[in-house]
Amino acid sequence: MDIFANILIGLETAVSPVNLMYCFIGVFLGTFFGVLPGIGSLAAISMILPVTFYLEPTTALVMLGGVYYGAEYGGSTASILLNLPGTPSNAVTCIDGYPMAQKGKAGLALFMTTIASYIGGTLGIIALFVLSPIIVAWALVFGPAEYFAIMILGLVAAATVTQESPAKGLAMVCLGLLLGCTGMDLETGTPRFEFDYIELYEGFSFITIAMGLFGVSEIIFSVKTSVGKAFNQEISFRSMLPTREEWRRSINPMLRGAGVGGFFGALPGTGPSIATFVGYAIEKRVSDRPEEFGKGAIEGISSPESANNAAVQTAFIPTLTLGIPGSASMAVMMGALLIHGIQPGPQLMGDRPDIFWGVAMSFWIGNIFLLILNIPLIGLWVRVLKIPYHLLYPAVIVLICVGVYSFRGSGFDIAMVLMFGVLGFVLRSLRFEMAPLLIGFILGPMVEDNLRRAMLIFRGDFWAMVERPISGTLLLITAMLLAYTAYQIFFPKSKLTVEAPKNESN
Amino acid sequence: MKSDYFVSVDYIAAALIFGIGVYYFAGSYEYEMGSVKHMGPGFLPRAYSVCAIILGVLIFFGALRQKAISRSSIDPRYLRSFIMVTLAIISFAIFIPRLGLVPASISAVVLASYGSESFKLSTAFGSAVMVSAVTWVVFSLLLGLPIPGLIGF
Numbered sequence: 001m002d003i004f005a006n007i008l009i010g011l012e013t014a015v016s017p018v019n020l021m022y023c024f025i026g027v028f029l030g031t032f033f034g035v036l037p038g039i040g041s042l043a044a045i046s047m048i049l050p051v052t053f054y055l056e057p058t059t060a061l062v063m064l065g066g067v068y069y070g071a072e073y074g075g076s077t078a079s080i081l082l083n084l085p086g087t088p089s090n091a092v093t094c095i096d097g098y099p100m101a102q103k104g105k106a107g108l109a110l111f112m113t114t115i116a117s118y119i120g121g122t123l124g125i126i127a128l129f130v131l132s133p134i135i136v137a138w139a140l141v142f143g144p145a146e147y148f149a150i151m152i153l154g155l156v157a158a159a160t161v162t163q164e165s166p167a168k169g170l171a172m173v174c175l176g177l178l179l180g181c182t183g184m185d186l187e188t189g190t191p192r193f194e195f196d197y198i199e200l201y202e203g204f205s206f207i208t209i210a211m212g213l214f215g216v217s218e219i220i221f222s223v224k225t226s227v228g229k230a231f232n233q234e235i236s237f238r239s240m241l242p243t244r245e246e247w248r249r250s251i252n253p254m255l256r257g258a259g260v261g262g263f264f265g266a267l268p269g270t271g272p273s274i275a276t277f278v279g280y281a282i283e284k285r286v287s288d289r290p291e292e293f294g295k296g297a298i299e300g301i302s303s304p305e306s307a308n309n310a311a312v313q314t315a316f317i318p319t320l321t322l323g324i325p326g327s328a329s330m331a332v333m334m335g336a337l338l339i340h341g342i343q344p345g346p347q348l349m350g351d352r353p354d355i356f357w358g359v360a361m362s363f364w365i366g367n368i369f370l371l372i373l374n375i376p377l378i379g380l381w382v383r384v385l386k387i388p389y390h391l392l393y394p395a396v397i398v399l400i401c402v403g404v405y406s407f408r409g410s411g412f413d414i415a416m417v418l419m420f421g422v423l424g425f426v427l428r429s430l431r432f433e434m435a436p437l438l439i440g441f442i443l444g445p446m447v448e449d450n451l452r453r454a455m456l457i458f459r460g461d462f463w464a465m466v467e468r469p470i471s472g473t474l475l476l477i478t479a480m481l482l483a484y485t486a487y488q489i490f491f492p493k494s495k496l497t498v499e500a501p502k503n504e505s506n
Numbered sequence: 507m508k509s510d511y512f513v514s515v516d517y518i519a520a521a522l523i524f525g526i527g528v529y530y531f532a533g534s535y536e537y538e539m540g541s542v543k544h545m546g547p548g549f550l551p552r553a554y555s556v557c558a559i560i561l562g563v564l565i566f567f568g569a570l571r572q573k574a575i576s577r578s579s580i581d582p583r584y585l586r587s588f589i590m591v592t593l594a595i596i597s598f599a600i601f602i603p604r605l606g607l608v609p610a611s612i613s614a615v616v617l618a619s620y621g622s623e624s625f626k627l628s629t630a631f632g633s634a635v636m637v638s639a640v641t642w643v644v645f646s647l648l649l650g651l652p653i654p655g656l657i658g659f
Contacts, residue, residue, distance in 0.1 A: 051649070054649065165516075165565075165568065167561055167564040167565045167568055168516075168519060168561075168565060170557075170561055171519075171523045171558060171561040171562070171565065174523075174527075174554050174557045174558040174561060175523070175526060175558065177550075177554045178526070178530050178551065178554050178555065178558065181530075181550065181551045181554070185537075185547035187547075188538075188546070188547055190537060190538075190547045192537055192547055192548075192551065193530070193533060193551070216591065216595070219587075219591060220584060220587050220588050220591050220621075221584060221587075223584075223587035223591075223621050223622050224583065224584075224587070224622075388624070389622075390619065390622035390624040390625070391619075391629065391633050393618065393621075393622075394594070394614070394615040394616075394618035394619045394630075394633065394634075394637070395615065395633065395637045397591060397594050397595065397598075397614055397615075397618045398598070398611045398614050398615055398618075398637050398638075398641060399641070401595060401598040401599070401602075401610070401614060402607065402611070402641050402645055402653070405602055405653065406645060406649075406651045406653060409652065409653070411599045411600075411602070411603055414595060414598060414599035414602075415599055417595065418592060418595045418596065418599070421591070421592075421595070422592065425584075425588055426522075429515070429584075430515045430516075430518055430519040430522065431515055431516070431519065432519065447550075448550045451545070451550070452545045455542055455543055455544075455545060456543065456544070459543050460541060460542035460543030460544075462542070489564060489567075489568060
């Protein structure tokens with residue numbers, strides 16, 4: 001397929017007035033929640049999710065996508081002005097962004113992060129356009145064995161690669177898979193683990209899990225966030241503009257950051273957060289003034305922000321082309337599509353090119369909206385930062401409750417949100433990560449379906465799956481990952497702790 | 507980070523995962539296992555539960571290796587927000603089918619606000635009125651959802 005034809009198909013869908021409007025609403029709300037410390041991009045997407053049920057699937061994804069990358073854009077604002085990352089992947093931006101603000105260069109830092117985000121996002125979208133058809137062409141020959149193998153790889157990678165404790169990450173995947181078993185068995189129709197609730201015959205509702213785990217439990221932990229820090233720097237448009245020297249110093253870090261981010265975003269198990277750390281580390285290494293890092297080096301914000309937003313865009317590649325979400329945010333996106341009856345996967349691009357390319361194109365339009373929202377309107381977001389958190393979170397609780405209730409007018413669903421909120425609170429207190437759980441839950445039924453079909457085809461011979469080239473390779477990589485993880489568990493290195501963001505909140 | 511307990515949270519984590527594994531393992535006997543070729547509804551739940559049991563044991567051994575106080579523990583500072591947020595959601599679930607959106611929102615906002623130490627009754631009521639008005643306008647009027655603002659009046 002011709003790439004320009006795809007762009008045209010995409011444009012046609014993306015510039016329809018309805019999609020443009022929801023794209024704008026999405027990025028606006030995303031930036032709003034992203035700016036607020038304590039509400040990450042995931043909680044933001046989960047809260048907006050119920051509203052999108054009333055929209056066309058394309059429009060729903062356009063809006064949710066906008067919320068996601070809007071939150072990642074907005075997250076840097078709090079990092080720079082308050083030294084509190086708005087979302088976990090903006091944590092690195094604090095290192096040099098906050099010192100810049102203290103030196104009176106807050107405007108410049110905000111301007112450069114916006115430009116870096118835009119460049120990273122745009123390059124990520126180009127990668128999405130170029131790589132997706134290649135992956136789809138390759139994936140069309142996939143049978144159940146290959147799907148099973150790639151899902152298992154995705155699950156193991158999500159649980160082990162970036163986790164502090166791989167055993168606990170895997171435990172969360174297991175719990176997600178077990179929760180995914182609830183409901184009617186796909187083949188026999190036997191209701192399983194429904195705990196005698198007729199409401200659970202269709203399984204736990206994805207929306208209650210996402211809102212409970214990411215909305216409610218995150219709020220409980222962030223009630224203590226105080227945003228009341230004094231911030232009284234005037235940000236004029238003049239103060240935002242970089243000098244020629246500052247441009248020159250930023251352009252290469254932005255491009256390098258986009259490369260790093262694009263790579264890590266598309267891989268399963270890694271994502272924007274790790275991309276920002278790697279982007280920062282590379283800049284520090286290649287710089288001829290490494291001593292300036294941590295004291296307000298402009299390279300220290302342009303590279304990670306570009307990496308962050310490139311990763312956000314390329315994360316859609318495996319989600320849309322293979323139906324394998326690499327991160328919790330992507331799992332929520334995929335859940336939204338599934339609720340609309342659309343199965344992301346290699347068929348999506350061929351069957352519904354309007355959805356695929358329209359959504360991809362709308363991301364780019366959304367990035368332009370964000371440029372407008374974040375440069376001329378920065379004063380608005382600075383004011384949003386002054387809303388005290390103790391006034392805000394009760395409203396968010398109500399928003400979650402109404403959202404869930406509006407889905408099908410059921411008090412049972414609110415009870416489920418509460419249950420998953422409590423579960424999330426307990427699990428977070430025990431230092432478990434929520435993302436592997438959600439990915440396990442989303443992929444669980446598909447893993448089961450594909451494994452059963454593969455075993456039927458191969459007459460119960462598991463080795464037949466290992467002997468096929470693609471599934472064999474994927475299973476081998478998975479086995480190597482598990483072996484390496486086991487090695488790490490049994491022979492831990494003397495603690496080499498990297499300063500990593502704690503979890504979805506903070 | 508200061509620690510009030512001498513037991514690493516990982517012991518509790520290990521026990522929880524182990525317990526969940528055992529629960530699902532026992533539960534999976536209610537469903538047909540089938541064979542590898544024709545998997546029954548009980549096959550994968552049992553496989554997952556075995557994984558969970560093994561992981562529970564692994565986490566336990568991991569916890570043994572940690573220095574007793576090196577990891578932090580459950581933080582009692584979050585108890586207040588935890589209880590109040592829980593109560594807020596329960597009150598919302600009880601009130602919305604019986605009294606409607608506005609009373610449910612007001613009670614949820616006031617209760618949830620009490621979870622913060624900066625709670626003031628007047629501000630909480632003020633924001634409750636605001637929030638309930640906005641949700642009513644947005645959800646009932648603009649989005650047209652079949653949720654009445656006030657029932658019985």
